[in-house]
Amino acid sequence: MIETAGALPVTPPPAPRAVRRPVVLVGLMGAGKTTVGRKLAQMLDLPFVDTDHEIEDASRMTIADLFATYGEAEFRALEARVVARLLDDGPRVIATGGGAYMNEGTRRLLAERSITVWLNAELDVLMERVAKRPTRPLLQTSDPRATLKALMDQRYPVYAQADLQVQTRNVKREAVAREILDLLQRHPLFKAGA
Numbered sequence: 001m002i003e004t005a006g007a008l009p010v011t012p013p014p015a016p017r018a019v020r021r022p023v024v025l026v027g028l029m030g031a032g033k034t035t036v037g038r039k040l041a042q043m044l045d046l047p048f049v050d051t052d053h054e055i056e057d058a059s060r061m062t063i064a065d066l067f068a069t070y071g072e073a074e075f076r077a078l079e080a081r082v083v084a085r086l087l088d089d090g091p092r093v094i095a096t097g098g099g100a101y102m103n104e105g106t107r108r109l110l111a112e113r114s115i116t117v118w119l120n121a122e123l124d125v126l127m128e129r130v131a132k133r134p135t136r137p138l139l140q141t142s143d144p145r146a147t148l149k150a151l152m153d154q155r156y157p158v159y160a161q162a163d164l165q166v167q168t169r170n171v172k173r174e175a176v177a178r179e180i181l182d183l184l185q186r187h188p189l190f191k192a193g194a
């Protein structure tokens with residue numbers, strides 16, 4: 001038995017409150033949703049799921065092949081259904097495909113049922129990262145940098161509607177995940193145990 005000075009009972013520290021809503025990462029290709037999401041899930045002790053990987057596993061096709069075979073519109077419809085279904089599976093960290101948050105219905109659903117986090121990154125950082133896997137169908141253009149810049153202009157005002165935002169420039173993936181964790185712990189939805 002541990003002796004304590006005096007007779008005062010020792011109050012144990014409060015257990016960290018578990019997040020009850022899914023935490024959903026949004027942002028452009030190369031922002032780090034998949035890599036940071038996996039780390040964050042470890043830190044929160046939650047399952048991790050990536051919508052692109054779910055879609056590839058379920059269809060047994062790569063995203064590039066899905067785009068080529070069925071077109072972008074079909075892919076988007078499938079993506080919206082996958083995000084909606086994943087929200088029914090309980091708390092987890094969900095990395096979305098870069099375009100998922102652009103769907104208005106998906107945004108509404110995510111606002112009601114999740115905590116969304118935008119991984120914001122500058123063009124140079126994104127270009128460097130997407131170069132590691134040059135198969136992304138939307139970047140199969142004569143000028144991928146200009147394409148990515150156009151996507152930034154179109155999407156950043158929409159991503160900015162997310163509940164939380166982190167800047168990922170020059171920050172290691174662990175540090176990005178820790179920053180999200182800090183922001184989450186201060187977020188009213190997290191504090192309320194929602």
Ligand SMILES: Nc1ncnc2c1ncn2[C@@H]1O[C@H](COP(=O)(O)OP(=O)(O)OP(=O)(O)O)[C@@H](O)[C@H]1O
Pocket residue numbers: 027028029030031032033034035036052095096097098129130132136168171172173176
């Ligand atoms: N904070 C970081 N620091 C350094 N490298 C990173 C960081 N985050 C991600 N990366 C690297 O950048 C590349 C793209 O990251 P990742 O695949 O996680 O992006 P994504 O947002 O999931 O993109 P997509 O929408 O195409 O799935 C990977 O090679 C990953 O290792």
Ligand SMILES: O=C(O)C1=C[C@@H](O)[C@@H](O)[C@H](O)C1
Pocket residue numbers: 028029052063096097098099100136137138
């Ligand atoms: O930004 C996008 O629209 C995309 C991002 C990837 O995650 C994939 O979902 C697909 O390549 C489309």
Ligand SMILES: [Mg+2]
Pocket residue numbers: 033034035050052095096097
């Ligand atoms: Mg990804």
